[in-house]
């Protein structure tokens with residue numbers, strides 16, 4: 001990739017200037033959380049410096065300004081994901097809350113004999129809330145299996161879907177392996193039997209611009225902190241028809257229409273699902289993060305990250321005994337690997353000493369680790385602000401760790 | 407027999423010879439590799455401390471008024487630190503083990519490994535060593 005403005009982009013991220021253990025930071029844990037550009041940091045500073053106030057309630061100027069900015073962010077997010085209505089964008093504290101909100105809603109709707117399908121590639125966040133829902137309702141949790149290369153077994157999926165299937169939940173991209181799942185196909189098939197589909201877009205949002213209308217998806221959940229925004233805020237997209245049917249998740253202020261001790265009526269969408277004072281600044285900064293990423297452009301990002309992935313994959317595979325888990329044809333810039341005879345924790349510890357941040361462990365996806373019969377992996381995940389020099393630094397550090405540990 | 411304090415000072419002394427982290431880690435990795443720390447029969451779930459990322463096994467015995475520890479880990483750096491901990495705590499009287507601290511790990515520049523959030527099982531392991539000492543002390547006093 002020749003004209004990707006990487007030098008200019010890196011200047012936007014103050015944290016990339018810092019040193020770790022005396023070495024320049026090489027941040028390759030982007031799948032866990034992304035770094036924050038100054039455009040987003042400025043937005044946060046500006047909020048607290050100029051118009052911090054509670055929203056949707058005051059008539060005073062600050063409250064009005066904060067409300068306008070918050071709702072403008074909702075609109076930006078709507079446009080970004082191409083949702084039809086602004087009420088379909090629910091602010092949450094993140095992907096996890098979005099999933100719990102939907103699972104809670106379905107706890108009131110499912111019954112014994114109903115079936116729900118989860119993929120083998122899920123993050124614990126997209127497993128546990130549904131297990132709780134199944135316990136409550138008696139619905140049966142069925143698992144869409146994976147193949148050795150980290151792709152989903154779509155033939156098995158065809159057999160799993162039946163007239164009892166009520167819900168399917170799959171991630172768009174696997175955080176542990178980087179596999180891009182064929183969600184369009186998954187959704188189409190589920191629609192044929194009238195099942196609803198939730199897509200966990202936490203890992204996809206920083207790489208792919210999802211179009212929820214084109215996908216015809218019922219629910220799509222994301223976290224801001226994976227896409228250059230702050231922690232503790234995210235969005236649930238839900239089709240209006242579904243959100244109107246689902247029971248509220250939490251009770252409190254903001255989500256009501258009329259309250260008396262005899263009866264409370266709920267507010268309309270999206271407020272019905274937004275009880276209490278939200279992360280106002282976070283929501284506004286999420287909007288700024290989306291603006292920032294769109295300015296760079298998702299196509300350019302995808303192309304550049306793909307080049308990083310190819311280079312890193314080739315160079316790492318030259319190391320003797322190194323095995324990459326997750327070799328799907330369609331994958332994002334995530335490399336999960338182990339070196340024969342060496343514990344991933346040891347590799348993570350040594351490369352950290354060399355200034356390189358990778359993640360080690362099971363990546364909140366223990367079923368995948370069980371599938372491969374390993375305790376965990378080392379995971380390097382690249383973002384558009386990483387460089388080819390950093391790829392090389394990773395490779396050298398892994399070589400050094402191997403030399404020390406074997 | 408040296409006291410726990412003396413052994414820990416000895417370790418701090420040994421580590422002062424190293425110029426940088428790499429030498430310290432190479433030494434720990436050597437320790438981790440060279441020591442057969444626990445008998446295979448104790449490498450079971452009963453003796454396991456779940457550390458999330460690396461696993462740790464601990465076994466204790468009581469001989470002539472002293473607690474004898476053996477321990478192991480599947481990650482070599484964790485195992486190196488275990489070697490240091492076992493060296494200072496094993497073959498000591500229960501009351502001395504209960505009263506001892508692990509400040510020496512900070513002094514040799516390995517503090518981060520004993521952070522409660524590190525998920526390597528070491529903090530739980532130290533708790534476990536002390537629990538064994540408390541149990542043997544109670545037994546001895548009965």
Ligand SMILES: Cc1ncc(COP(=O)(O)O)c(C=O)c1O
Pocket residue numbers: 031032093094095096097123125126171173174175200202203223364
């Ligand atoms: C695929 C996937 N789903 C869900 C989550 C949970 O996101 P959050 O912790 O922001 O709620 C993550 C984050 O690691 C993820 O990668």
